[in-house]
Amino acid sequence: MDLNSYISGFSDGEGCFCVSFNFRNKLNTGLEVRPSFSISQHQNNLNLLKLIRKQFNCGSIRYSKRDSSYKFEVREISQLNGKIIPHFIRYPLMGIKLNDFRKFKQICLMMKSNLHRNLSGLQTIINLAYDMNHGKRKYSKDVLLKRIAR
Amino acid sequence: MDLNSYISGFSDGEGCFCVSFNFRNKLNTGLEVRPSFSISQHQNNLNLLKLIRKQFNCGSIRYSKRDSSYKFEVREISQLNGKIIPHFIRYPLMGIKLNDFRKFKQICLMMKSNLHRNLSGLQTIINLAYDMNHGKRKYSKDVLLKRIAR
Numbered sequence: 095m096d097l098n099s100y101i102s103g104f105s106d107g108e109g110c111f112c113v114s115f116n117f118r119n120k121l122n123t124g125l126e127v128r129p130s131f132s133i134s135q136h137q138n139n140l141n142l143l144k145l146i147r148k149q150f151n152c153g154s155i156r157y158s159k160r161d162s163s164y165k166f167e168v169r170e171i172s173q174l175n176g177k178i179i180p181h182f183i184r185y186p187l188m189g190i191k192l193n194d195f196r197k198f199k200q201i202c203l204m205m206k207s208n209l210h211r212n213l214s215g216l217q218t219i220i221n222l223a224y225d226m227n228h229g230k231r232k233y234s235k236d237v238l239l240k241r242i243a244r
Numbered sequence: 245m246d247l248n249s250y251i252s253g254f255s256d257g258e259g260c261f262c263v264s265f266n267f268r269n270k271l272n273t274g275l276e277v278r279p280s281f282s283i284s285q286h287q288n289n290l291n292l293l294k295l296i297r298k299q300f301n302c303g304s305i306r307y308s309k310r311d312s313s314y315k316f317e318v319r320e321i322s323q324l325n326g327k328i329i330p331h332f333i334r335y336p337l338m339g340i341k342l343n344d345f346r347k348f349k350q351i352c353l354m355m356k357s358n359l360h361r362n363l364s365g366l367q368t369i370i371n372l373a374y375d376m377n378h379g380k381r382k383y384s385k386d387v388l389l390k391r392i393a394r
Contacts, residue, residue: 108257
């Protein structure tokens with residue numbers, strides 16, 4: 095049994111590579127980029143989340159009242175680039191979520207090079223993020239692209 | 245990367261160990277026991293189901309109109325005892341679904357010894373099955389226990 099491969103399999107079903115955006119007037123671009131890797135589970139599977147957090151050696155586990163679940167989440171870009179992404183390169187996803195991961199990886203690498211701080215980099219990031227499979231979005235892509243083009 | 249460990253991780257999130265029951269007048273007990281291991285996925289993840297089927301070297305993949313999904317399923321008791329259960333003993337589930345698996349394993353082993361063909365064995369199986377975490381049931385436990393006690 096290999097725990098790292100197991101975690102990739104579990105993440106392929108239950109994990110989420112997500113990039114969200116927030117308006118921030120203090121930033122030059124007016125837009126904050128927030129990538130995160132997360133796994134949400136019912137309370138009865140909290141021990142598994144703790145095991146996964148321990149194995150990744152980063153991230154936090156929080157309770158979400160909204161859907162009565164626990165969420166393991168990694169948000170720090172250094173941890174995403176230093177721990178999460180290398181894990182999923184070494185122990186690859188084998189399902190459709192691999193597409194999300196590839197875009198996620200590209201976005202996190204761009205952020206490492208501070209490309210999210212200029213207009214064209216940010217446009218690329220928005221396009222990649224809105225090409226990922228995620229349901230509800232606070233803002234439409236057009237709203238974001240217009241905002242940074244001001 | 246170890247594919248077997250990955251499959252256990254994926255199954256821990258997406259797999260289902262299920263034991264259902266059907267009335268069968270031709271059987272001495274009047275009740276058919278149907279254990280199955282299955283994984284359902286949206287069409288966009290069909291290739292992963294094919295990979296898993298190939299690795300287990302048993303089971304079938306069918307399209308379900310009801311929920312527009314594909315289901316990999318193993319029903320034959322010999323395959324469950326010979327391939328599925330040994331896999332999950334060697335590459336163990338690490339989440340809450342392990343509890344389901346333990347009961348599932350016990351039921352399949354009992355069936356191998358034909359214990360589902362006598363009243364007390366069947367009662368034990370019904371109790372174990374209704375102790376597993378599965379949503380909707382066609383019949384309540386009481387209906388089944390009364391049926392076989394006729």
